[in-house]
Amino acid sequence: MAKPKVATASLAGCFGCHMTVLDIDDRILKLIELVDFDKSPIDDIKHFTGRCAVGLIEGGCCNEENVHTLQDFRKHCDVLISVGDCATMGGIPAMRNGIPLEECYAEAYLVGPSVHNPSGRIPNDPELPLLLDKVYPCQEVVKMDYHIPGCPPSADTIWETLVALLSNKTVDLPYELIKYD
Amino acid sequence: MSETVTLTIDGAEIQAKPGQMILVAAEEAGIYIPRLCHYKGLKPHGSCRLCTVTVNGKPMASCTQPVAPGMVVETKTEALNQFRRQILEMLFAEGNHYCMFCEKSGNCELQAQGYRYGMTAPRYPFQYPMRDIDASHPDIFLDHNRCILCARCVRTSKDLDGKNVFQFVNRGKHKRVAVDSRARLAGTNANVTDQALGACPVGALMKKRVGYAVPVGQRLYDHKPIGSEIEAKASR
Incomplete structure (x- = not known):
C-alpha cells in the first residue's frame, strides 16, 4: 500500500514551525517510513501531485497568494491542521491589523527609519501578491480540522498529532503539549 | 441558625x-x-x-x-465546560492576546484557563481592536490590549491599597480601565508596591524591567493546570 502523503506550507509565518518539524530529531526517519511528503518546502515540491492525507499550515493569510495556497490545500488534503499561533490567531503579523494598510506601506517603503527609496514609490508590480486589509487566521478563510497553538508548538506536539492521525487514533494531547507560547 | x-x-x-x-x-x-x-x-x-x-x-x-x-x-458537567470554553474563546477573540511575547505567559490566569479547558483556537472571529499602552509610569505599565475587564485592579486599588487609581470608563465594547488622572499612569499615586499589580490575572498591569524572569518550564502553569493546588487538597 502506498504511504499516505503529507503536505506543508508556510503562509504568513516565519518558518519557525517548519523548523520545529525538523526538531523531532531522529524521529524524522520514522516519519519518512510512515509518510511521503508532497507539496512542501521540506522537499521543494511546488505543486500537488495528488490527494494528501494531512496538510500542515504554518502562518495566517496576509495576502491573496496565501489565500489561494490555503484554498488549494483545502482542496487537496483530507485533514488540514493549523500549526502555530500565526495560523490559529494571526500571530505577530496580525499586529498590523489595527493599522490602516496605507500607513503600513508608508512605514515599509517611505518613512520608516531604515528606508532608502529615492523614487518615493510603493512597489506595485503585478507579480507581487496584493496585501489583504488585515491578516486572517486560517480558520477565518477555510475550514480547518485541527488547531495546534504554540510559538512554535513543541516538536512533541506535532509528532504526537501526526502519529495519532496516521494511525487512525483520536488526537488526545497531554496538558503539557498544548501551550500558546 | x-x-x-x-x-x-x-x-x-x-x-x-x-x-x-x-x-x-x-x-x-x-x-x-x-x-x-x-x-x-x-x-x-x-x-x-x-x-x-x-x-x-x-x-x-x-x-x-x-x-x-x-x-x-x-x-x-460537559455542558458547563463547553460554556466556559466559549467564554474563554470570546475573551481571546475580543482582545489582543499575543502569548508568544507576553511577559505574563506561563503565569497568566487567562492562558491557564485556556489550557485547562482545552482551547486550541477560538471559534469566534478575532476583533484585533486598536488599544493603547500606557508606559508613562517609571515602574509600571498598563497594556489595554491584554485587559479582560475583570476589575481586579480597580477593586484592589480601592479596597486593599486604599488608593482608587483605576476605574472603568465607557460601556460595551468601548469599556476600558482608566486611571484617576487626565494625565496617564505617571500622573497618579500608583506605586510599584501596590497590591493592584499582583491582582492582575493577565499581563495588562505589570512591573517594568522584570519580564521573562522565570524560564520556560518553571513557570506557574507550565506543568500543572490552574486549580490543581486546590484539587490536591481533596486527594490528601
Whole structure:
C-alpha cells in the first residue's frame, strides 16, 4: 500500500514551525517510513501531485497568494491542521491589523527609519501578491480540522498529532503539549 | 441558625459556613471552580461568569451565590465546560492576546484557563481592536490590549491599597480601565508596591524591567493546570 502523503506550507509565518518539524530529531526517519511528503518546502515540491492525507499550515493569510495556497490545500488534503499561533490567531503579523494598510506601506517603503527609496514609490508590480486589509487566521478563510497553538508548538506536539492521525487514533494531547507560547 | 450548611457539590456532601459563597465552600472541600474576576480578599464581583455552576439545575455564578441547605451543585458537567470554553474563546477573540511575547505567559490566569479547558483556537472571529499602552509610569505599565475587564485592579486599588487609581470608563465594547488622572499612569499615586499589580490575572498591569524572569518550564502553569493546588487538597 502506498504511504499516505503529507503536505506543508508556510503562509504568513516565519518558518519557525517548519523548523520545529525538523526538531523531532531522529524521529524524522520514522516519519519518512510512515509518510511521503508532497507539496512542501521540506522537499521543494511546488505543486500537488495528488490527494494528501494531512496538510500542515504554518502562518495566517496576509495576502491573496496565501489565500489561494490555503484554498488549494483545502482542496487537496483530507485533514488540514493549523500549526502555530500565526495560523490559529494571526500571530505577530496580525499586529498590523489595527493599522490602516496605507500607513503600513508608508512605514515599509517611505518613512520608516531604515528606508532608502529615492523614487518615493510603493512597489506595485503585478507579480507581487496584493496585501489583504488585515491578516486572517486560517480558520477565518477555510475550514480547518485541527488547531495546534504554540510559538512554535513543541516538536512533541506535532509528532504526537501526526502519529495519532496516521494511525487512525483520536488526537488526545497531554496538558503539557498544548501551550500558546 | 445552625453553624454549618450541608449541601451537595458534584455528588459529595459538603459542610459550609452560612453565608459562604459556593465557590469558596467548594474550594475548602478541594473542588476547584474556575474563576478570573474572583480574587481572594476582595468582595465577589460576578462579572466573568467563568465560575458558573448549576444549582438545582439552574446556572448561577458560584462566586456571588451563597450556600443554602440541601442545594445540589454541579461544577464540572460537559455542558458547563463547553460554556466556559466559549467564554474563554470570546475573551481571546475580543482582545489582543499575543502569548508568544507576553511577559505574563506561563503565569497568566487567562492562558491557564485556556489550557485547562482545552482551547486550541477560538471559534469566534478575532476583533484585533486598536488599544493603547500606557508606559508613562517609571515602574509600571498598563497594556489595554491584554485587559479582560475583570476589575481586579480597580477593586484592589480601592479596597486593599486604599488608593482608587483605576476605574472603568465607557460601556460595551468601548469599556476600558482608566486611571484617576487626565494625565496617564505617571500622573497618579500608583506605586510599584501596590497590591493592584499582583491582582492582575493577565499581563495588562505589570512591573517594568522584570519580564521573562522565570524560564520556560518553571513557570506557574507550565506543568500543572490552574486549580490543581486546590484539587490536591481533596486527594490528601
